[in-house]
Amino acid sequence: MATSPDMLAEIAGETGSLAGKAGVLPRQDIRILVKRGMVRSISGEFAESQYQPASLDLRLGHKAYRVRASFLPGPQKSVAQVLGELTQDEMSLENSAILEKNCVYVVELMESLEDLPATISAFANPKSSTGRLDVFTRLIADRSEVFDTIPGGYSGKLYAEISPSSFSIRVRKGSRLNQLRFRRRGSMQEEATGFRLSDKELQKVHDETPLVDGPATIRNGLVFSIHLAGAHAGDTIGYQAQRYTDVIDVDRVGAYAIDDFWTPITAKANKRLILDPHQFYILASKEKLHIPSGYAAEMAPIDPTMGEFRVHYAGFFDPGFGVGAGGMPGSRGVLEVRSHEVPFVLEDGQVVGRLAFERMAAEPDALYGAIGTSNYQGQALKLSKHFKS
Template sequence: MATSSEMTAPDEARGALSALPAGPAGVLPRQDIRRLVACGMVRAEGGSFAESQFQPASLDLRLGRKAHRVRASFLPGAGKSVAQMLTDLTQDEIALDEGAILEKNCVYVVELMETLHGLPATISAFANPKSSTGRLDVFTRLIADHSAAFDSVAGGYSGKLYAEISPSSFSIKVRTGSRLNQLRFRRSAAGDEAEAEGVRLSDRELRDVHAATPLVDGAAQIRNGLMFSIHLGADEGEIIGYQAQRFTDVVDVDRVAGYAIDDFWIPVRARRQRLILDPHQFYILASRERLHIPPGFAAEMAPIDPSMGEFRVHYAGFFDPGFGAGPDGLPGSRGVLEVRSHEVPFLLEDGQIVGRLAFERMAAEPDALYGAIGTSSYQGQALKLSKHFRG
């Protein structure tokens, strides 16, 4: 298979280079990410990219050849590189070429195969775990040199990228080329330093979008984004979620449909339309609403206001254009939620607001939507575990 960098001639690459810094503000679609690759702003070890890395609004990132087990999570901050920090914090180095196990409750840092080279000042990048990573309760964040924030790469950046990886419920097996997180690129208005200025939709704009193309299967609750609630109101005894078992085998992140659910998860059954979360336990639950992300927009799961409860409902937050499109054009996919309560037991009741989606404009509609590419594992989903489990 030809790689993306092989598909573009040098003259076309130079044209892409001159065209990319300009254009509408918004999240770059995959055809523009290909142009970043073609003109050398995004490169990979060995020079090649797999076709399946290009998602409608993001690029899958691949683990490199070596994992560093570190004694603490860190950010390098201004003036320091990740490599300099690793010199002080590395406890062990683990080769990934033949595969290796990353133990739960440990922290690892892995240099990624992808690097950035001379992004325009108007194009920044931001990362999130892939959906399958979040559903395995693997805490993954991007780190860039000189950065004071996780999962964020400033416009104009040149340098390496790293993944911090901390499995929480299950130990995992990874190898060089495994994909745990993904990168989106955002073009801001020329000269505008506010990262999402002109890109993030206001509540008024979001209401207009919902009126034209429904975002949920019912009335939209919009308050600083699209609010969504928890689904616990099934018939008594019906499975409405899963709780991770504490002592299990290892999960190979590249093995699809390779594991029995009962070996890793405890079914959570409907009872009185409520659920008490055990502190520090991990749950997979679903939203009450069915969702749809229209082609001209991308969404990200945003943190819930802590005043609404000391719990977290997401570890992987990107929703691609086209997600949830039903055969009739109406919202057809529930949001699957990775839930953990902090410190104390917490009561959830059916229909309780637990999170929100922040919407951003695409700079252009992608040339292929979620559900129309071979890597769309969760289109049309209801309650669904990660793709690693059968059933």
């Protein structure tokens, strides 16, 4: 179902104001940005399913450009200008096209921004399903010097850089690989600071509404560890991506057999896993998580002194994620893991990352788990939505 800006006004139930508290904008405020034409679509319409509790799904446009290398345009150039210098091939996405693994593509998105308020900046991240397919994607804006970040006051087009790593993927116009969040800052806040909760504030939140199913380890954010111990010997505790597989269509849900793409990893008596260099794994956190309705969370980059591996590619958690029976934490964090240059040993319960929490500017009018696109509520170890249960 598609909704026009006029219809969105009725959904919002008011003319809408962008004034309010500092923090991550909830979906009802994103609707106001759309209604006012600050977020636009090439088609002039937005699908209701694009609106997540604290973000807006972005859609691929009609053409993909294969480029020689990843790039940032810098303060003097548009993305289109750089594409003119680096493009190796063009392909239409009107029907569909295959993006080959280990290649880099740039696609203009259907959404753009027009006179974004100076007090509202935007930040992008891959969707959960994108990260679980090991598809590396980042947002690029005209005259930008950093990925995934749009300053307040921006007007212009938006592009997705896409680089599949483990599997070649089939995409088309309208496919959704990343999402955009908006932050409103107060008059005394810098553009990108002052949003994250301090450890003291985070401990208070946990005391009032448990963030994990047990004692919380809070150290520059909520610390989480890896789950490598099954209830019984031989239980599946993870998956390793196979190297030579068929193409995955990102718009097909529940269509693929797990064994055709993944090798199960079973629990061992020593509760240990050795990561092979440059291989991709899906694992799970030991802790069950819950993100309260007034907050959002993001997996923060791991301290490199903890090991040469990465545990997240799409690490944003919406308000309401993980709520279980009685409001207690009920969902594990699924981790996209890749070792770098050397083999690395992980032990059950080893700390592998942390969650940084931010305040919402207001509670969303619908939480994760209460909308039709909440594919990972109540998850344990879970591959992307494309695979059969």
